[in-house]
Amino acid sequence: MVKVGVLGAKGKMGTQVCQTVEKTEGLELVAALDQGDDLERLVEAGAQVVVDFTRPEVVMDNLAYCIEHRIHAVVGTTGFDAERLDTLRTQLAASPSTGVLVAANFSIGAVLMMQFAATAAKYYESVEIIELHHPNKVDAPSGTARRTAELIAAARQEAEAGPIPDATTTALDGARGAVVEGIHVHGLRLRGLIAHQEVLFGDVGETLTIRHDSMDRESFMAGVVVGIRRVVDTPGLTVGLEHFLDLG
Numbered sequence: 001m002v003k004v005g006v007l008g009a010k011g012k013m014g015t016q017v018c019q020t021v022e023k024t025e026g027l028e029l030v031a032a033l034d035q036g037d038d039l040e041r042l043v044e045a046g047a048q049v050v051v052d053f054t055r056p057e058v059v060m061d062n063l064a065y066c067i068e069h070r071i072h073a074v075v076g077t078t079g080f081d082a083e084r085l086d087t088l089r090t091q092l093a094a095s096p097s098t099g100v101l102v103a104a105n106f107s108i109g110a111v112l113m114m115q116f117a118a119t120a121a122k123y124y125e126s127v128e129i130i131e132l133h134h135p136n137k138v139d140a141p142s143g144t145a146r147r148t149a150e151l152i153a154a155a156r157q158e159a160e161a162g163p164i165p166d167a168t169t170t171a172l173d174g175a176r177g178a179v180v181e182g183i184h185v186h187g188l189r190l191r192g193l194i195a196h197q198e199v200l201f202g203d204v205g206e207t208l209t210i211r212h213d214s215m216d217r218e219s220f221m222a223g224v225v226v227g228i229r230r231v232v233d234t235p236g237l238t239v240g241l242e243h244f245l246d247l248g
């Protein structure tokens with residue numbers, strides 16, 4: 001039995017993660033903490049794995065505590081850049097048996113979308129990303145959009161692709177979205193949505209659009225369970241759920 005603690009337990013994702021852990025064979029929910037709760041309760045409850053769906057501004061402190069106390073972590077909270085990931089690697093070096101998984105998106109379809117986009121990247125001159133979410137989302141662009149842009153940029157760099165064409169010389173602020181690793185990312189916030197993303201590729205005479213839709217937060221739960229089961233045997237930092245999946 002894997003003893004699991006959840007941080008952000010009263011939030012949209014945390015609530016569902018608690019329910020999932022409680023009904024999943026081999027997992028036991030031993031702590032459900034939210035804003036204002038003392039992290040010491042994780043140690044008192046004997047948590048072996050913590051699942052964090054909190055907020056970008058608090059997640060690094062949560063992880064520092066977990067790593068210091070040799071508690072593995074499955075992290076869905078957004079806000080990770082290269083500097084934050086390096087900080088985790090440094091902290092984990094002092095706790096070599098501990099595993100941390102940071103995944104921008106736990107939905108299998110979103111993982112595939114990112115993989116497909118990385119595969120397509122070297123074949124197209126143009127690429128832009130549109131992420132669409134519920135209006136209660138606090139961050140923009142989404143972690144998934146950032147990660148997708150990073151993967152596409154890495155694939156383009158490896159293929160020695162030229163610059164993305166764009167003749168814009170005048171624009172209102174924001175009209176061309178944010179730029180992540182040289183790729184334009186546009187964010188929409190709309191009541192009725194949960195989590196959606198389109199990656200649009202273009203070249204002479206054709207376009208390719210890869211779209212993923214999460215219509216229910218249940219779509220993230222299978223990936224979270226895989227993360228919990230695998231992180232206990234995977235010391236160090238893992239970035240992306242794809243490393244815990246058999247994608248062929």
Ligand SMILES: NC(=O)C1=CN([C@@H]2O[C@H](COP(=O)(O)OP(=O)(O)OC[C@H]3O[C@@H](n4cnc5c(N)ncnc54)[C@H](OP(=O)(O)O)[C@@H]3O)[C@@H](O)[C@H]2O)C=CC1
Nearest residue numbers: 008010011012013034035053054058076077078104105106
């Ligand atoms: N990787 C993935 O697949 C997914 C990632 N996410 C990400 O997960 C994060 C949470 O999303 P969501 O559930 O929608 O957000 P919510 O705002 O619904 O939930 C966050 C919860 O964390 C609580 N919280 C804030 N600070 C702390 C703290 N220090 N310790 C414990 N709990 C705390 C909040 O309390 P309060 O409201 O009082 O501040 C709130 O209850 C976001 O970064 C989001 O982008 C979301 C969906 C999928």
Ligand SMILES: O=C(O)C1=N[C@H](C(=O)O)C[C@H](O)C1
Nearest residue numbers: 078104105137142143144195
């Ligand atoms: O806040 C959300 O809802 C989501 N956050 C993650 C992100 O920022 O990519 C994952 C998914 O898009 C839902």
